[in-house]
Amino acid sequence: MVTIKDIAARLKVSPSTVGRALADDSRISEATKQRVTEVANEMGYVANLAARMMRGVSSNLVGFVLPDIRNGFYSTVAHALSKCLQRGGFQLTLSETDDDRLVELHHIRELTSANVAGIIIVPTAKPHPDSVKLLKMLPHIQLLRRHASLGEQWFGIDDTQAIYAATSHLVQLGHHRIGYIGATDELPTGSARLKGFHQALPRGENVNPALVQLVAPGSIDIGREATRRLLSLPTPPTAIVAGSVQTTQGVLEELTAQGVRVPDDLSVVGFGDEIGFRWWGPGLTTVGLPVYDLATACGLWFVHQIKDNAVTSAPYTSISPATLIVRGSTKQLAPASGRRIASPRRRTVVSG
Amino acid sequence: MVTIKDIAARLKVSPSTVGRALADDSRISEATKQRVTEVANEMGYVANLAARMMRGVSSNLVGFVLPDIRNGFYSTVAHALSKCLQRGGFQLTLSETDDDRLVELHHIRELTSANVAGIIIVPTAKPHPDSVKLLKMLPHIQLLRRHASLGEQWFGIDDTQAIYAATSHLVQLGHHRIGYIGATDELPTGSARLKGFHQALPRGENVNPALVQLVAPGSIDIGREATRRLLSLPTPPTAIVAGSVQTTQGVLEELTAQGVRVPDDLSVVGFGDEIGFRWWGPGLTTVGLPVYDLATACGLWFVHQIKDNAVTSAPYTSISPATLIVRGSTKQLAPASGRRIASPRRRTVVSG
């Protein structure tokens, strides 16, 4: 490995001169700079980041801590972040937690010891106290999910509004028995979405608890099972709202497997607009999320924070709205199948 | 930041004792070790990787250089690798090249200067000479794609066989005019797949060049356009083979948009088994790839290499076979639409 010393020796100058020349220090003559950079290139010099980091400079690494990269949601985010950060001279590292707080802690430890410039995190439901402690010492932003203990820096979407829009679309189509399959309300996103679901239902309507299926995040199959449970109810729902990308995929798989006719027998609204949602059955009506833009905004802001050394603890929150994309998987509830309950009361129609 | 010295001071021992205790050195008494680890935890000590690296030890970072993480193909790989490496105590960093060799070079430079333990790479078509030079100095493995200049360490799938299987399936169903949409043959995978396509066609059959659409990798829309070109041919194909995940998605999107009836008007075989391929139209007949297992094998082997300090230049190649998954998107060519050419000759039926 060729060091600053080697260059210095070759040029018969001191190491510090070389160091300064490479750092484009104003006190070094142009002539010297030129010679130095020339020789450096010639000898194939690459700065030793480790040594640099020892001098207090943090690395150009930014940790991205997330549940699972296979989720199209997150891989889009990773891509956007990676682009932004790269432009800012940073490199993204990937840490998957599988929604396990201990794994999360482990990763944060690693990242800390690697002197990362900062961390962008999609936190687990209840981060470990040690994780919180460690994050306090680093620039960090929460993405999508948000946990109070991790500070006020957050980029996310309006989860409540998203599911509200999805659900009220169905309500407006005359649906009463609407099933919901989403993440546990332990997750901040989970509870926000559930709230949106409830808000959109006509006031005073009693929701059959069996219609609300809260599942652990992380697997498509869990979504499938929940769908199966809903469909095998004595009086199954006439419509289903999926409350996450993965549950959406679970719902679609199960409906396809069971051969349920959509939208004739069942209306469905998905979450997110992953590849394939458009071509599923009659086209999936779904909640479109500005994931890419959101992540880009987050990345840009993060770079700004670190580079310009802005106060890292100042609260900053960005909430992006979701938009309903209506395709073929939802339709007006046919009077026949929509067995009305007792006295049909007026629906409070609300626009999302 | 709490250092080894702080712990030493607190315990009134020397820094090296603490260092050794933490490294579980055999010469340190159990009692001391216990006290040290206790205090270390209490004070929230995290080893400074930078300092460690300065001592010659390479970091626990492994670079993963790939075209685009949004491709489900690669995000699966990333997930598998991440799992493996984590178990081995490594951390994965993400470097997206967008199939640009200069970006690739840039990333490899960065990774080198970050002292990564090694690099796992899905190389661009023609890596820059400097990239080659840099990689020579690092443990590295090629994944999926393979370029001769980057050495003999490769984990991939049998691309030729994969497309061969896809194509000969169609041939056996009586198709003659089979279109192929795949990556440029500049890419090693691209040319291997194209080869498989040609091999599967009945001998002596002249392929209309217009039926073979080679496109640049990286975008679904390019696949759509190619599909459009195929469909608007004077005598369009009766079947299409997609030669990559992204072109598959492009084909599906376009066919859906145009409302082409599959498999009645057109048979389709996809590449890879992404989420949604199962539920597209009548279910997509496709080539299933053992991506996850492949990546896991690669990760395991990589960890082994680095940890056990095995000779890094010893050639090692692992080729995984693909398997055809027959669903509803392919069917026997109806005599009517399958305008036979001159004298129908015997097909050489081959099993993939």
Next chain:
DNA sequence: CTGAAAGCGCTAACAA
């Protein structure tokens, strides 16, 4: 404008 020297946190050779 340039040089000398100290020190970042850790490890390892050498001493005790």
Next chain:
DNA sequence: TTGTTAGCGCTTTCAG
């Protein structure tokens, strides 16, 4: 079993 010391490559005072 533990302590002392030197040095990894770089930045950064402090002196020229």
